Amino acid sequence: MNSINHTPELIVSGIHLDLTPSLKTFVREKSERLFRHQERIVRLRVELECDPKQSVSNRFTAKGHIEIHGPDLNASVSADECHKAVALLVDKLDRMLSRRSNYFKSKRHDNRPIEVETALQT
16 A cells, blocks of 8 residues: 555634634644544644633633544533643544544454354345
8 A cells, every 4th residue: 555645734713813823833733643643634623712701711612623534523622721722622632533543443353253144134
């Protein structure tokens, strides 16, 4: 199988929030952990939202959407600081990718006996 150098796409957008270069760099550095964890990621979309009408503890919301070969993964986290919300989001997405990876590994190594007659009838 040919190995193709695939660089996943990272999209960072802000809703009611100005994205500073330092914030974009922070998101990029944190998300590198996800790209090292799973090489089949096609695109990662991160939306950062600031809602001044919310309480102080839930003012910033970070939403992540991972497009991957197979079912996509979505997560959302709220926090009092934007950087903290990004860090919590990356942790949550990392756990989801790890769980997904372990699920596929256990499914691949599952040796359940099947009955040949019933398998051929369907």
